[in-house]
Amino acid sequence: MSTTAVSTSPNSPPPTPSAAEVFAFADREISTAAATQWPHADLDLGDHIPSVTTYVRRIRVDGRPLYAKYSLLGMSLVSLLRGACGPWPQARVAQQEYVQRRDALIEREAAQLRLLARAGRPRVCPVPGVRRGVLFTEPVTGISLARLLLDRPQDSASLLATTLGELRELHRPAAVQRLGPAGAIGERSIAGTFQRKFNGLSGPAYVQRLGADQRVAGDREGVVAVLRQVIVRLHRIRARTVPQQHRRVLAYGDLKPEHVLFPDGVDQPPVFIDPGLLLAGTAVDVAKLTSRSVLTLATARPGPKTGQHMVDGIATFMAERMEDLPLKARRSWLAEVLLLWLMDSVNILTTYLSAPAELPLPHQGTALVGRTADLCQMLDRISASMAAADATSTVWETALDHAQGIAA
Helix, strand or coil: CCCCCCCCCCCCCCCCCCHHHHHHHHHHHHHHHHHHHCCCCCEEEEEEECCCCCEEEEEEECCEEEEEEECCCCCCHHHHHCCCCCCHHHHHHHHHHHCCCCCCHHHHHHHHHHHHHHHCCCEECCCCEEECCEEEECCCCCEEHHHHHHHCHHHHHHHHHHHHHCCCCCCCHHHHHHCCHHHCCHHHCHHHHHHHHCCCCHHHHHHHCCCCCCCCCCCHHHHHHHHHHHHHHHHHHHHHCCCCCCCCEEECCCCCHHHEEECCCCCCCCEECCCCCEEECCHHHHHHHHHHHHHHHHHHCCCHHHHHHHHHHHHHHHHHHHCCCCHHHHHHHHHHHHHHHHHHHHHHHHHHHCCCCCCCCCHHHHHHHHCHHHHHHHHHHHHHHHHCCCCHHHHHHHHHHHHHHCCC
């Protein structure tokens, strides 16, 4: 039955939007935006690219391939379809007002891509236009960092170092002046997302429904119980952690291995897509890169040999990041990376587990849902070691062992 079926009960909650009507609306907005941007061009809408965050579609403009990205109210599609903005007529009216705002998510992302393009480093995908809340970007060919990590796991340390090295200019303290607070994309903050999802009265209800519409292998209630325990631990660890005075820099924010592409081979600088620049410490980018590299292992299941090479590469990469830090600063920075790593993994796993069945998941999402039990076991054991206040170096080594095991 459609999620928009109207109940006859006067006490029933208002109907939530359906994916079909949201996607049809987004298609119309993309078509109108493209016609406004290129009024005399031949336009052809292509395939929908599954995502749980924004609506993305391929489009051809006079035969030129582009991507069109449309964000609804600056929130994830999962939240929208779960009724976070009310019934669809109400959400649609709010969206028409939202796209007029200068601080709309798409406007900020377009501004960030243009800022990075002017700076020249890191290289980013070109922006042909942005209209009516639709961001048009040129596709980037080449092999992704995610694929390279699996194909060349023995080179993982250098691949990760190359990727982070491209952000060197962003990670200089002076770079924060390039982007005012209004231009940051705080929605991509790991800690902010975790706090938003798992705080207050709505957090426990959200967790209780996880996996209800997805095929979770094994005991769903057991998975929910483990995730609930992990989330409580992470809240407590965060609360007891003494804030460190790390320098604030421009973090790339959404630094996923699939967002880093090598169009000219690994000897040339990569191209980055989908930025989420925010003011934060350098641990944010390292944590996201670590978290998503481990999840790449989980989805691909390349076997113990590849897993060992990749994890050894992550260990080497991290050791190089910390070698110039004093011992106390090294411990606090590593502890922050660990906490953010776990938060990020919980954030994305629970987003996939809370997606309505009618929302197509990307390949990674389907694969991660299939590994839910294994991932929960990994998160449970690492968070338990952190909660026990084990030495940070011991927790890190334990985490890497569990990351290696997830590859099998």
